[in-house]
Amino acid sequence: MMTSTWVSVIVVQLVLIHGVKTEVEMQSCAEVQTPSSVVPMGSTVTATCVIKDDCPLVIQHLEWRLADGLIPSSPVANHSHRLSTVVISNFNHSRAFLTCSVKASHQVIAGVAIRAGYPPEVPHNLRCQTNLTSYISLTCNWEPGLLETHLMTKYTLHTEIWDLNQNFSYELPPGVHHVTIPRPDFVLFSEMKVLVKAVNELGESTSASIMLEPVSAAKFDPPKIENIDVVPKRFGCLRLRWSLYKSQDWVPASHLNLEVRLRTVDGPRWSEPILMTRVRPKRPMDQCRLLHGTQYFVQIRVRYKQSPWSEWSSSQSGVTLESAPTGRLDWWMKVPRDPKEVNVHLLWKPSKQFRANGQNVSFIVSLQKQGKGKVCTTRKNYCIFRLPGRAKRVYLSAVNAAGKSAPTEIQIYSTKDLMVMSEVTAVPQDEGLLVQWSSVITPPPTGYVLEWRPLLQTHPSHVQFENAARNQTHLLLTGGSLEPYQPYGISVYPRFKDGVGLPLTVEAYLSQKAPAMVPKIQIQKTWGSHVELTWDEIPLSQRNGIIQNYTIFYWDDKGHTQILRAGPDDRKLTLTDMSSESLYEVFMMVSTSGGSLNGSAIHFQIDPFDTVTVGIVFILGGIGLLLISLSVLLFCWYKFKRLKMEFWPAVPDPANSSIKKWTSDSTRDAHFPRDDREQNQIYLSHLSFLDLPLKLNKEDEDLWMSGAEDTSDLGESICGSPVLPSYSGSNTDSVPYATVIFPCPTTTSSTSSTSSSNSSGPPHRKPHVYLRSESTQPLLEAEDSFTPKCYQNISDQHCSFFGPGHDGGSEDGDDPENLWDHFPFLRALAMNDHPN
Structure with a gap:
């Protein structure tokens, strides 16, 4: 123990004081040994740091680090004490450095980079397609898999032509999952085997092979319809001629398949494709079981055996032979409630059984079944006419160049002043409007009529209707006539045996968005601390939805913000507790269920003496002056004599x-x-x-x-x-x-004497x-x-x-x-x- 301590002191002195050895020399003192530098993700990794004989370091001076993290190590018992081993039980780094360094200075003396990943997944969804348009080639694509390998993976496409016993390989750069085979490397009418191999440092995988004939893998260009004609003496049939694209007309027609789809002129969608086999280019092909006298648009597409279908050709139109109209018409009559109004509105549309069987179809409304007493002849779907006073019914017929349909009898019903509907709602659903209603009487009426029209269009031709059964409480309105952001008025009429009741109408939108405009705020009047704001109604064409509310935001120059809301039918709002010492800013936000729009802000300030206040002051002043005048007049009346003496004194004679x-x-x-x-x-x-x-x-x-x-x-x-x-x-x-x-x-004295002499x-x-x-x-x-x-x-x-x-x-x-x-x-x- 004392020996190790002295050795450590000697090493530290050598490194710190003398600096004899350089970093390169220290790194050459040891070596890290591992079984492999690439390991599977999450596997166990074992590494050994071997100290060379001429290196003064011993294992007690070393430590292990993995990606700047310290890991424990264990010495290996031998005579030299020159080995240090570390075991990493779960290596989960895609790339990390494992180093062996000195404890005191953390100086790395040896290390190794270890990478981890996954072996490649099996390539799947291998497919090839031949291009016959301009440059003939064969392109194959595949998908490498969902799991990331974290390692560089190479893909190689292998082909084998059985008839010629030729093999070709195409090695691709990493990350590329498709390859284009040039024309010399394949034969159009010979089968070939195709597969893909994926290889990385942990292993390889091979896709499932496919067998194909290059011409069967070709996607042809859209064919061309030469012309469409009627079939003589055959109602409901069209004859068409077609051809392949000019650069592909060499393809044998024995294995060509063709699909046809049709659509009427006023039809909303194409019919299901009709498969035609054993067809040859430029050979006439008949398509029957069509409506009589109806114009159709026709498109075709082609393929060879099981090759991909070509794109649809351009549309061509044709008209079948005409015949007399068949079936009945659905109708809806509106009789005015006002006795002074004598015009009747009659609307109709084809029922599911009706067939016009012609192009130029007109309609006749007559008073008699045989067509006599005509009151209206038109090509439109409505008629407004004056009804004779004694008429109880009229007859509606469809006419074309081939004949006239059986008349549809229309009973003339009167309008009853009876409100049956209690609630009607219309909400968007599945690209249409779901209309629901309820009745307040039992049993319910014999039926219902739903009438809707765009509110921005007033012409009768835009009015549409739909009949509903007596036990029906909802109906989905669909069709191309419904447009988003446009208002529609939907009315539900109850139908009785002897008349029609009063309707209930709602406004509805297929979809809504923010209004197109915000009305301008106007300051109508101010009084005291109150300000009345007014605004005009938004035009119907600018609403883009049903107005939910008007929100007023206003704040003073100190930043105190207030928010008020007004209903959709309100056109004014009063702001209270306003101060004449503040400058106010206000703007309006208009909201629908589809969004909101903010208007421009205006500024205003309340006058200390507004018109109302001045008027009140003048009125109160006038009243006070009048009271004073009356008091003075009454005083003068009671003090008339005294005042008269003040201004006109009484002078006696x-x-x-x-x-x-x-x-x-x-x-x-x-x-x-x-x-x-x-x-x-x-x-x-x-x-x-x-x-x-x-x-x-x-x-x-x-x-x-x-x-x-x-x-x-x-x-x-x-x-x-x-x-x-x-x-x-x-x-x-x-x-x-x-x-x-x-x-x-x-x-x-004389006076005195005189006085004395005269009187004793x-x-x-x-x-x-x-x-x-x-x-x-x-x-x-x-x-x-x-x-x-x-x-x-x-x-x-x-x-x-x-x-x-x-x-x-x-x-x-x-x-x-x-x-x-x-x-x-x-x-x-x-x-x-x-x-x-």
């Missing part, structure tokens, strides 16, 4: 004013208390005080007596004392009515004078001459302030001084009453 009248009227109008002992104040609007001299001269008296002058400033002109001409009362609406004039005080007692007081008005309004002129009243005559000693009276007192003997007590409001006059 000065010509009719008097203090007595005024006083009595004011007293009477006022609401006095019932206690007569208490005197109410007289509510005067304004009082002005003027001081006048005791005696007026003539000029002043004339001035005083003039009724046309304004007396508002009379006090100043008489007494020379300032008097306020303006009014300063509490009620500005009133106009001053009167001015009380006081005598001026005496200032001279106290000086006599002059009565107060009451002027007419202080108003600035112009006084009304009386028609008569001015005659002053008692209170206007200032020199009359018998007049007092309140009317005529006695000298020095009143009638009841009271002191005149006491009169002021009865008139509290006039006590203010005492302030200007000066004693002598």
